[in-house]
Amino acid sequence: xxxADLWLTAVPTHGQDMLLVVAETDExxxxxxxxxxxxxxxxxxxxxxxxxxxxxxxxxxxxxxxWQVMSRGDFFPADRSAAGVIAAxxxxxxxxxxxxxxxxLYELIGGRVRDFVTCYTHVHPEGHDTxxxxxxxxxxxxxxxxxxxxxxxxxxxxxxxxxxxxxxxEQFHAVRDAVGNDIELIVDAHTRLDPPDAVMLxxxxxxSRPYFVEDAVRSEDVEAYRMLRxxxxxxxxxxxxxxxxxxxxxxxxxxxIDFARIDLGIAGGITEGxxxxxxxxxxxxxxxxxxxxxxxxxxxxxxxxxxxxxxxxQEMPPSFEHDAVEHPHVLDRGRLTAxxxxxxxxxxxxxxxxxxxxxxxxxxxxxxDGSFTxx
Numbered sequence: 500x501x502x503a504d505l506w507l508t509a510v511p512t513h514g515q516d517m518l519l520v521v522a523e524t525d526e527x528x529x530x531x532x533x534x535x536x537x538x539x540x541x542x543x544x545x546x547x548x549x550x551x552x553x554x555x556x557x558x559x560x561x562x563x564x565x566w567q568v569m570s571r572g573d574f575f576p577a578d579r580s581a582a583g584v585i586a587a588x589x590x591x592x593x594x595x596x597x598x599x600x601x602x603x604l605y606e607l608i609g610g611r612v613r614d615f616v617t618c619y620t621h622v623h624p625e626g627h628d629t630x631x632x633x634x635x636x637x638x639x640x641x642x643x644x645x646x647x648x649x650x651x652x653x654x655x656x657x658x659x660x661x662x663x664x665x666x667x668x669e670q671f672h673a674v675r676d677a678v679g680n681d682i683e684l685i686v687d688a689h690t691r692l693d694p695p696d697a698v699m700l701x702x703x704x705x706x707s708r709p710y711f712v713e714d715a716v717r718s719e720d721v722e723a724y725r726m727l728r729x730x731x732x733x734x735x736x737x738x739x740x741x742x743x744x745x746x747x748x749x750x751x752x753x754x755x756i757d758f759a760r761i762d763l764g765i766a767g768g769i770t771e772g773x774x775x776x777x778x779x780x781x782x783x784x785x786x787x788x789x790x791x792x793x794x795x796x797x798x799x800x801x802x803x804x805x806x807x808x809x810x811x812x813q814e815m816p817p818s819f820e821h822d823a824v825e826h827p828h829v830l831d832r833g834r835l836t837a838x839x840x841x842x843x844x845x846x847x848x849x850x851x852x853x854x855x856x857x858x859x860x861x862x863x864x865x866x867x868d869g870s871f872t873x874x
Contacts, residue, residue: 500526518533528598553572560596593607612805620833625653637678645682648686656864663692672704687712697715711735711757711758713739721753742765742766769802789814791814801828826846
């Protein structure tokens, strides 16, 4: 089973298109993977074209070997946008392998250790309207969700960190009072806060038992997490912007996080994700899979988590269905159940996919004085 072709395609959506890599073998079997970095289509095209020379004609079953070749073959380690393409190719190769053996992907990576995957969803609207947020959260609880994610909110295109921190504290307590103690609440700071404000946020919500606070400070700064760890007992999560086991290593070995936010579409796919999860397990750190994308990314994360002993929770995008993607996965009351189809269990309707168009830029937000700040 050799790789005969690799190409980039997209599933159009109302926001950023789902950016996919399709791998086809000389036997006509196709596997698919989703790229986690959606904002650089031109870079993704260039990386894939570069890797085609290495991969076309290669044995598709040598997944670990091909991962090493893709990640290290240019001497300089692959990172960010390049890593996203490599991750999608890796997932597509695992999809092919499952189809070749006629078994679900989770059977190839150890088999199921659980019957379903617990997910969390985003509470909207993300803004300063606390009453609307509480109403939305209560509605989600009525629908059966047991894990809800709140954000440190912007006010339109303005995000003043101290103001946003104060609103986030108010909203967390309001939602906690409304939904009770049996619902797990997550706060995503989205790297928007300065360290002193991150400390204040964590301390002010600590007694209301958040499931975790995510990306409280910038992911590039390990020392900021060391500082935060010493000043709060709130469970911390990070990693969605990291691309390899080496980038996760200081957070894991320093016991600076409680949840590793592995994004399989960025951090090297299934192959690298398993290694990161194993490192985390040795430190009693759970995996909280980052998954804000589409059905292909969701399927990869679900299979991964079905076979991951130290799994905690999986992020679930607000919109799971798309008429270009057919899948057997069932989401019910915040749980994904295990499928029996081979590989990822996902099929694309190639009449409804297209060449990637122009990417939709993420929102550009500013502080009150006009200076740039993280979205």
